[in-house]
Amino acid sequence: MPLVDWVLHPTEVWAAFWYFMRNAPPDEKTVKLQVSSDMKRCYDFLEMTSRSFAAVIQELNPRLRDGICLFYLILRGLDTIEDDMTIPGARKRHVLEKFHEVIYQKGWTFKESGPDEKDALLLVEFDVVINEFLRLPAEFQDVIADITRRMGAGMAKYTHTRVESLDSYNEYCHYVAGLVGHGLSRLFAESKLEDASVGENLELANSMGLFLQKTNITRDINEDVLDGRCFWPKAIWGKYADTEEELISKANREKGIEALNDMCTNVLQHIPDVIEYLSQIKEPSVFRFCAIPQTMAIATIVLCYDNPRVLDGNVKIRKGEAVKLILQSGDIDSVKRAFYKYMEVLERKNHPDNPVYEKVNKIVDKTKKDIAATLKGGAPVDFTKEYLVLALFFATAIAFFYSYLTQAP
Numbered sequence: 001m002p003l004v005d006w007v008l009h010p011t012e013v014w015a016a017f018w019y020f021m022r023n024a025p026p027d028e029k030t031v032k033l034q035v036s037s038d039m040k041r042c043y044d045f046l047e048m049t050s051r052s053f054a055a056v057i058q059e060l061n062p063r064l065r066d067g068i069c070l071f072y073l074i075l076r077g078l079d080t081i082e083d084d085m086t087i088p089g090a091r092k093r094h095v096l097e098k099f100h101e102v103i104y105q106k107g108w109t110f111k112e113s114g115p116d117e118k119d120a121l122l123l124v125e126f127d128v129v130i131n132e133f134l135r136l137p138a139e140f141q142d143v144i145a146d147i148t149r150r151m152g153a154g155m156a157k158y159t160h161t162r163v164e165s166l167d168s169y170n171e172y173c174h175y176v177a178g179l180v181g182h183g184l185s186r187l188f189a190e191s192k193l194e195d196a197s198v199g200e201n202l203e204l205a206n207s208m209g210l211f212l213q214k215t216n217i218t219r220d221i222n223e224d225v226l227d228g229r230c231f232w233p234k235a236i237w238g239k240y241a242d243t244e245e246e247l248i249s250k251a252n253r254e255k256g257i258e259a260l261n262d263m264c265t266n267v268l269q270h271i272p273d274v275i276e277y278l279s280q281i282k283e284p285s286v287f288r289f290c291a292i293p294q295t296m297a298i299a300t301i302v303l304c305y306d307n308p309r310v311l312d313g314n315v316k317i318r319k320g321e322a323v324k325l326i327l328q329s330g331d332i333d334s335v336k337r338a339f340y341k342y343m344e345v346l347e348r349k350n351h352p353d354n355p356v357y358e359k360v361n362k363i364v365d366k367t368k369k370d371i372a373a374t375l376k377g378g379a380p381v382d383f384t385k386e387y388l389v390l391a392l393f394f395a396t397a398i399a400f401f402y403s404y405l406t407q408a409p
Helices: 002-008 010-022 025-033 035-051 049-056 062-083 089-102 122-123 126-134 137-156 166-190 202-219 221-226 250-268 272-279 285-306 317-327 332-349 357-374 384-407
Strands: none
Touching: 002 285, 002 317, 025 317, 035 049, 035 062, 035 122, 035 126, 049 062, 049 285, 062 089, 062 122, 062 126, 062 137, 062 166, 062 317, 089 137, 122 202, 122 250, 137 166, 166 202, 166 317, 202 285, 250 357, 272 285, 272 357, 285 317, 285 332, 332 357
């Protein structure tokens, strides 16, 4: 219930008000951009495919903004082909493996998407993206083409290879997300907005991508299984179920939740690398661009932990919570405080009869200690109880006055 959520989380009301007063919608920003008509069409596609990414990309330094918009759209086109279950396997593999070549072919489009593919229009008008890609500096083109080649090859491999072991899980996530981290880091360095070392220490960049991708894979288990696929590694889910369908079955709910918690624990191992990566980013717009998805991810994976609703459908963090996280993602200390807060939430959700209880406790303890040791002012103070009391007070007051007004003659 949205109204109850707002009442119980009063700080999110203020955050939402402050955010919407200061930020125009992505479509309004596109109109004001001083770019070509083709580039404006690319920003239109960006808004169609992901309004959240559109908002953060449009806030980037102009030296990076168009390049990263096009990088995102090219990889989105690649991902759209990979996700389309109506394209025959051999044809799909061919397009994925050659995609890094077609981005240099003026006029290339793709009209073979299935009828339910929501991003099909991007591929139908992909020649617009190609036109703008070819206008980018050569060093940007080289990075984007290289990542597209490697990602396409990896995606093609996993059209006929199942995710079984933890190694294959990490490899798949590297292909579809870790390489995005590689490409972005190299673009940051090429733009000279970040130090060259950002584009060289790619293990940290890989972890940034894996943290996001594994969060999405963990959360989307119900939708994926119903679509006839599963990206959870059998090395994890096989300990709790005989089939993927059994994972989301209510008859196997206790084991399904244990499997979910095991998957969440696998995600949490990337936290140290995420914080280390963000600590090296200096340019403010680049920092926000990198930090916002990561704070959203930590909130999402903590929400998923020990949450049976994940097995029944898609779960999302509250809109007010998302807005608050955007506002708290402007500098490294604020991000550390956000991570610390969610470690406290996770600590309260973890219980001793959970098979991964000790693993989660160790991750929580280490993360909190590491953050407290490096954060100005030490460990953050948790005002959750105080906010809850305040929220209940306001809720009672509102109910009292409403009752008074409705009973007045």
